[in-house]
Amino acid sequence: MSGIASTTNSGGFAELRRLLSADFARVLRQTTGGKPTSRLRRLMHLTLPAMQVAIFHRTAHYLYVRGWRRCAAAVADLSLRLTGASLHPGSPIGAGLFVPHPARVVFCGSAGTDLILLPGTLVGPRDWVFPGQPFPADAPRLGDGAVVGAHAAVQGAVAVGAGATIGIGVCTLRDVPAGTVTMLAQRQTRSLEAGAGGRDAA
Numbered sequence: 001m002s003g004i005a006s007t008t009n010s011g012g013f014a015e016l017r018r019l020l021s022a023d024f025a026r027v028l029r030q031t032t033g034g035k036p037t038s039r040l041r042r043l044m045h046l047t048l049p050a051m052q053v054a055i056f057h058r059t060a061h062y063l064y065v066r067g068w069r070r071c072a073a074a075v076a077d078l079s080l081r082l083t084g085a086s087l088h089p090g091s092p093i094g095a096g097l098f099v100p101h102p103a104r105v106v107f108c109g110s111a112g113t114d115l116i117l118l119p120g121t122l123v124g125p126r127d128w129v130f131p132g133q134p135f136p137a138d139a140p141r142l143g144d145g146a147v148v149g150a151h152a153a154v155q156g157a158v159a160v161g162a163g164a165t166i167g168i169g170v171c172t173l174r175d176v177p178a179g180t181v182t183m184l185a186q187r188q189t190r191s192l193e194a195g196a197g198g199r200d201a202a
Helices: 013-032 039-048 047-065 068-082
Strands: 083-085 106-107 123-124 153-155 178-181 186-190
Touching: 013 039, 013 047, 039 047, 047 068, 047 123, 068 083
Parallel strands: 083 106, 106 123, 123 153
Antiparallel strands: 178 186
């Protein structure tokens, strides 16, 4: 599936810096609307929960892929305690991660660039694994630009296409096509381009 981040950060520390730089740029873009800001205000964005989640996860994943899994699990646990978000350290996530309100966000899967996780989301395999356990083979795979809405869930070996949105409160156990919005109220998947699509229970 295109847009899925690689599980091996061959660039090492340079790749870690690149990802964090992209995450920081995404946080700035989302919070300022792209308007110019002073250097001090830019630095203050490092303290935002969204940026803290990114820093913790990038660090944990960096340690995880190098075999330091106990250290990675400790960093992931610290993230949970300080931000409320639990991201499995083995989860490869592309640049531009954005978790604006990390309370009760749980993620164990693969994702491409510009992933958005809203409050209370659950993304992971059917049988949950803890940060210290190996990354599961049946974890969900999300494409570039995927959005998981508040209190939504994606479970099992599910492929969510690029640009797809899982709506508020939706629990999906099946693949979601690229560029679609899955909603709970209408119980249908709607194409963003065409404005309509076939029915597909969430």
